[in-house]
Amino acid sequence: MADAPVVDAHAHAFTLDMPLSPTAWHAPPAAAPIEQYLAALDANGVTFGVLAGATLFGTYNDYAIEACRRHRRLRTTVILEPDTSQREMRAMAADGVIGVRLQWRHVREVPDLKSGAYRVFLRRIADLGWQVHLHDDSDRLPPYLDALEAAGVTVVVEHFGRPNPDTGGTACPGFQRVLRSVETGRTWVKLASAFRLASAQLARDAAAELLRHAGPERLVWGSDWPFAAFESSIGYRQTLDTLQDLVPDPAARRRITCETPLKLFFA
Template sequence: MPHPLLEPKIDCHLHLLDPQRFPYGEGTPYLPEGQEIGTLHQMRAVFDANGVTRALLVQPSSGYGTDNSAMLDAIQRSGMDWRGIAVVGPDVTHDQLAALKAGGVAGVAYNLPFHPAGYYKAFAHVTEMLVDLDLVLDIQFEGDGIFEALDLLGNAPVRLAIDHCGRPDLSAGRDSTAFRALLALADRAPDTVIKLSGHHKFAPFPWPFETAAPFVADLLAAYTPDRCVWGSDWPFLRVPERVDYGPLLTLAAQSLPDDAAREKVFRRTAERMFWG
């Protein structure tokens, strides 16, 4: 099996944080600093070292909130070869979303854990606009938060990307109602994908996050490589222990020993979902 560092791949979840070029906004909940900073220059170096050919940048609520300027600048500097997931408020207009799409944005993030319960009820019309513009709803929830997510989604025919393996509650077990509901989301629509990312957000340290392995295996079986993508979550905000890019690729390869499956998760599914 070729080493995963040598294979072309798309990183579908990482953040640009460059407060010198793009100052943080006032009132944002968390201001990354030190080793949490991830500039465009540093990002390109990480890509070159790890065979990353394209990227899906996810707007960080930390530092920037709904100011997507740094992300849009990076997409433009990529020659429009990268894509982005924007953060917007409930007052965003159709024209503003269309402009974001023209700037390389592939979708909008709903980050349920970062807001009080019920916050995204005011976004029903935003979801409708995402459908109209053929943009992705990139949603993050954790544990039982899947039920709030399902209520928000309803029957909306929106293309859906689920962040960080759905952040399952490992202590509740693989037979929990919430995890069964997460597996059942695989049957929602053919244009629903899940990101095999963020183990450090739901599994106890240290790497290689062994307790997460059976849950990830269940997700792979339910969604199949045709509906799974990979992401690093670089530059790893608020982690209690060290996380590195290369070992995360090794972990992904352990979950995906089959060359064809790895090719789909590392590239083909992302191309279809975010670049198609």
């Protein structure tokens, strides 16, 4: 894609014999082993990858951590319970874990980030220099962002912040709250999975607003391989082509795919 190393900041890898969570929102039709992911990176000129902890498998982070241990071109986030000890988290950090993923889009009753347990957990995340990767519908993001900003952690909002077309699209309160969070200097946004938004035009609008308010230094790109629930309709090259459509300026794309994610995830 470019003459500089490209970072895919959002992907998943798993085997079918991994323990599926009882609350999993999707049952993968096929395995997505790490070797297949690395082959997709190589075939498309992508150097580095960041795996996203998958709530499909609950707190079973072992496969992703082992992949990072064996392949230093990878990093990962993990799904953890808030009582995870600092010792356990430090061991994970040594193996390539860079943060915790809060994937609460399919959770009806989310935990209270201002509870005692989560205040301690967020302090441990901050002490380690880890990040919180956050995914939910835009309407539910504001209270999370309030708590995370108060805790002083680095935040990476996933999937464009998922603006809601029913409440104004990029003008909806949740997406506007994401833009304000970026202004704090501790929040980044992933231009990942445009195919998950309500329309291609909404993805274009969101990308344009994020570029205007955040700039490429606060944005990263991710493929979302292997495209859960869209396995038969999305291909890896298509996600790169979509990025080119969303960010036509080559200099901005280089910041988003190389310079910004290298500093954020691999420094």
